[in-house]
Structures are given as structure tokens and as C-alpha cells.
Amino acid sequence: MARDLEWRKKELSLDEVAAKFPSFPKLLILKIDVQRRGVIYTEAAQSKIDPNIHQVQSDGQQGFRIEQRYFPEGLILKDGSYLIVSYDYDFENQKRDPYVVDVIDDRIWITDEGRKLAEVSYFVKPDYYNKLASNGEPLTKYISSRPQRIDVVLNQYCHFWDRNGGGCKYCPLTPNYLKQKLKEERYNVKYIVEAVKEALKQEGRFSGFMFTGGSILSGDNVLDDELDAYIELIKAIGDLFEDGKRYPSQLISSAFDERQLERLVNETKLMHYTTDIEVLDREKFAWICEGKNHYIGYDEWKRRLVASIDYFGKGNVSSGMVLGVELASPNGFVSEEEAFKVITEEAETIVENGISLAANVWRPAPGSVFQNQYNPSLEYFVSVYNKFDELHHKYNVGRYTDDYRRCGMHPGLDLLRV
Amino acid sequence: MSAEISKELKDLISKEDTIKVIASISPQGEVHSAVKQSVTVDENGQLIYLEFFEKSQTNINMVNSIWFDKNISVTIISADNRSFVIKGKTIRSRVFGKEFEKYYRLYEEREKDNDLVAVYYIEPLEIYEQTFAVQKAQHKEKYPLYVHLDKYAEETE
Numbered sequence A: 001m002a003r004d005l006e007w008r009k010k011e012l013s014l015d016e017v018a019a020k021f022p023s024f025p026k027l028l029i030l031k032i033d034v035q036r037r038g039v040i041y042t043e044a045a046q047s048k049i050d051p052n053i054h055q056v057q058s059d060g061q062q063g064f065r066i067e068q069r070y071f072p073e074g075l076i077l078k079d080g081s082y083l084i085v086s087y088d089y090d091f092e093n094q095k096r097d098p099y100v101v102d103v104i105d106d107r108i109w110i111t112d113e114g115r116k117l118a119e120v121s122y123f124v125k126p127d128y129y130n131k132l133a134s135n136g137e138p139l140t141k142y143i144s145s146r147p148q149r150i151d152v153v154l155n156q157y158c159h160f161w162d163r164n165g166g167g168c169k170y171c172p173l174t175p176n177y178l179k180q181k182l183k184e185e186r187y188n189v190k191y192i193v194e195a196v197k198e199a200l201k202q203e204g205r206f207s208g209f210m211f212t213g214g215s216i217l218s219g220d221n222v223l224d225d226e227l228d229a230y231i232e233l234i235k236a237i238g239d240l241f242e243d244g245k246r247y248p249s250q251l252i253s254s255a256f257d258e259r260q261l262e263r264l265v266n267e268t269k270l271m272h273y274t275t276d277i278e279v280l281d282r283e284k285f286a287w288i289c290e291g292k293n294h295y296i297g298y299d300e301w302k303r304r305l306v307a308s309i310d311y312f313g314k315g316n317v318s319s320g321m322v323l324g325v326e327l328a329s330p331n332g333f334v335s336e337e338e339a340f341k342v343i344t345e346e347a348e349t350i351v352e353n354g355i356s357l358a359a360n361v362w363r364p365a366p367g368s369v370f371q372n373q374y375n376p377s378l379e380y381f382v383s384v385y386n387k388f389d390e391l392h393h394k395y396n397v398g399r400y401t402d403d404y405r406r407c408g409m410h411p412g413l414d415l416l417r418v
Numbered sequence B: 001m002s003a004e005i006s007k008e009l010k011d012l013i014s015k016e017d018t019i020k021v022i023a024s025i026s027p028q029g030e031v032h033s034a035v036k037q038s039v040t041v042d043e044n045g046q047l048i049y050l051e052f053f054e055k056s057q058t059n060i061n062m063v064n065s066i067w068f069d070k071n072i073s074v075t076i077i078s079a080d081n082r083s084f085v086i087k088g089k090t091i092r093s094r095v096f097g098k099e100f101e102k103y104y105r106l107y108e109e110r111e112k113d114n115d116l117v118a119v120y121y122i123e124p125l126e127i128y129e130q131t132f133a134v135q136k137a138q139h140k141e142k143y144p145l146y147v148h149l150d151k152y153a154e155e156t157e
């Protein structure tokens, strides 16, 4: 896909969107747009990375990105929040221009067309970095940090891809796994626990865990093996905390049924359960998340999501979604107006149960089926986030996991800070 | 334009018996003020405010001040009832990192269950003394005719 030299004329600019939504902080609109358009670093900006201090992209777990160039893992903005620009940046195929991180007067800025938009700094890596597990492997192989959350990607491969066309079309996890010819599908929990123990020595750094990974469909019933794997992990880490007390932790897994949820809640000290519905429309879900649809189905996925409140309690259940992917071609919505109407109405049927929605900004990821697609306008993203925020307030749904402190991937949820 | 905090005021801010009050504006436009003893001055002359509660009204308002460019003010009241006002701009917040951890440990040493949530950096924009006697003298000099005649007569006797 060639760069569209006229793209700026075809959609509202950052300033115009900010003027249209005056109560939406411009800094958050910028965050959304950086995630939407992507970001590149000038040589001067790269020279500001100190490998002894900063957390860079080529450290740690390589699931959702395999880019080995030396880029910061994320940016810190003046409001203390993070800007995670996950997924590799496709330098060749971008319809819009990316933002540029540059150095001006010795300070690091996000810029666009040479204009300074926000001063940033780079993530400082946690103390466990550069240390090794007892098997000699770097601890960063087993856990990553974002920056206040300890993330564990348990299964590096997602078995929805075993079925032809079954993988979610926006997701680069399994394509990256296959491209790198990786063989170790799941890491030994023993080494993950070693990494966690080392990470916990750093006072004042971490405030929660996030466990996730590719789906595992095998077992007596579909997903039983996935459940067993997470139970082993969550229990092993839970042993590091006080007996009987749930610890700040979030599992993002496939949608378990009631029998599986009961085991999860009874056998572990997990606090928060998330199962990502991803696309808020039955028909688009069936096309985009073919495997999820085939094995579980949209209505059943949603039913299980709502049912999980009975096990984890209101306020401890959430769902992620890939915002914007509903407009992918050829089978997505054709107009942003129609997409807005459909997905915000559907969102209300979820949020009204006390479930919060953590929406990512969809930027077509290299390696994914949708890699050469074109994502929606900034105005679309901001209007949906604005509406979701209204819903979160209307149904008094707070957000603990995936907030500005623990995640950094959901700029819309930053609105819940005030 | 930054204002410089004098040595005298820095010393006052660092005294344990000095009271420090932050006034800030909520997203709804309401004024909120609260005693915040964790206001200090760093080596660069910036005001530092350490916040311990994610959902305190001051924390919400500090975020609001960064997002929407709203200034805040800090009132400093000494044990002998002198008072100063520092108007400031919240320029940065940090919720992790080496400097955050330095403050985290410092306040944890003071009280084990102190759990720092954010460090705010405030650039002083304007500083003035508001001690009653000082304000009275300044006001009298600047606005000599805002006075009742009986007082005016006494003063001109």
C-alpha cells in the first residue's frame, strides 16, 4: 500500500478533533492518534536511549512484535501515563505518515510535520532486567513489564490458528511465532516464578499481574487444557502472597464456561477475569475471529463473559476489544457512522452488567491477516472512546486493571482518572 | 514565567510545623483545597507534591490541571502565622521510576504503610506573602482610599 499523500485532507486533524471534543483531553487524543498512525524515532531520539537505563523493544518477550531495531518500549507523557505503541511498525506499507519522536533543544518530543506536540521520556527498565533464571536464560524471556504491571504470556502459540482461517485476523501473535520458527510453545512455570520473585524485590515498582497467552483448545472439554495451564501458573505465583487472600492479578483468557470458571475461582487467588470479545457485532466477529466463532460463538462468548460476574463479582470482570477492526474490508462496516451506532449500542448491553470495556486502537499489525488494511479516522476513535466513557459513568463501572498505571494500551480508559 | 522560591521560603516549607494547603480546580470547575504536608521544594527550585491517594480530589484535580492547563496554588502557613501563596503550573507527574522510588522509600521509612501513588512537579509562577500585617500595609499603600472615614481620620491625625 503506497502512502496516500493526500490523507491529511481527507480526515479531521488532531487539532480539529480536539476542537470538536473540548472536554476530551488533547493529550489523550494525541495518544490515540500515535497508536493509530504509529511512531518512528529519529537517530537523535534513538541516541537518547541509554541501554543501561531504558527498556527497549528488543528486550524481553517477543510475541506481539518481533522488530529488533532499538526502540524504546514505550513513552511516558507529562500526565505520568504511558504510551505503548505495541506491534511492529510497517515502514513500507503505511497510508498515513507516522508521528516522529525527535530531540529538540535536548528534550525528547513527539512531533508531527516538525511541530512539537508533547514532551516524553523513555521507560526505565525494572531491576530484574539483565538477570538470569537458574537455567541461564534471561528473566525477560519469562515475564515483561509495562511498567507497573508484570505480564506473563503463558502460551506463545494460539491454537485457533490450527484451523484454516481460524486465527483472529488482526492478531500477529501466532504469525510471529511461526515466522521466528519458535519451538517452545509454553514456558516452564518454575522459571516464570523465579522471574516474578526477582521482580518483586523492587519496592515501589509493580502494582499487579496480567496473565495471558494464546488459546489452547485441547482437553476433555474445549479449553480444559488452557484452564489447567493458567491454574498452575496463577497458583504458583499466588503462593508468593499471603494465604487465602486474592492478589492483584488479571487473567485474559478464552471464554471459560461455568464449570471452568468455578474451578478458576476456587483453585486460584486470581482477582480479575477478562475475556476479550474483540469485535462488538455478531456478524463481524464471525468473520474476523473465525476460530472463536467456530468453537464458542459470539452469543456464547458474551453469555460466558456476563456469567463470570457470578464468580468474580461486579467490578472484577472486563472485556477487551480491538476498536476499529469492525471497519476492516471487505466484510466490515462500510461507514464509520453505522459502525459507531452498532458497536456503541452493543457496548451498552455489556457495560450495563457492570463489565468494563478496554478497547485497543487497531493499527494493522505486520504479520497479521489484516496487515495491509487502513484503520479508521481519529474522529471515529475519539467518538467511540467518548461514548464508552459515558457508559462507564452511567453504569458506575470503575476500572482497576488496564488503567493508565497498569496497562497503557487503552487511552480511552485514562478518562476514568478524573 | 517561573518565579524563584527564596531561601527563606524554602526553609519555611521544609519545617515540620509549617502547614501547606493545595488549592486546585476540579473537572467540574469547583475549587478544592486540602492540607498537604507532602509539599517540598527540590534542588531545581520546583515544588514537589507527593500524592498518596489515587482517588483523592486533589489527585483528580492535579490530573485535570495537567490535561487542561489549570494552575494550582499552594498556601504556606508558618507556626508564627506568616503566610505565603505560590501559584504554580503542574508540569509533570511520575508514577514510577528511580525518582519516584526514592520518594516512595523516603515516605515508607516515615510510616510503613505510606503507599505513594504519584509525584507531581509544579513550576512556581508567582509568589507573594499574605501574612495579615504585610497584606494590610501593602493594601494601604496601593489603595489608600479604601478606608472608612473614622480610620482615615485616625491615620491622618
Ligand code: SF4
Residues within 6 Å of the ligand: A158, A159, A160, A167, A168, A171, A172, A173, A174, A213, A214, A215
Ligand atoms: S484468540 Fe485471537 S487475539 Fe487471542 S491470541 Fe488467538 S488469534 Fe490472537
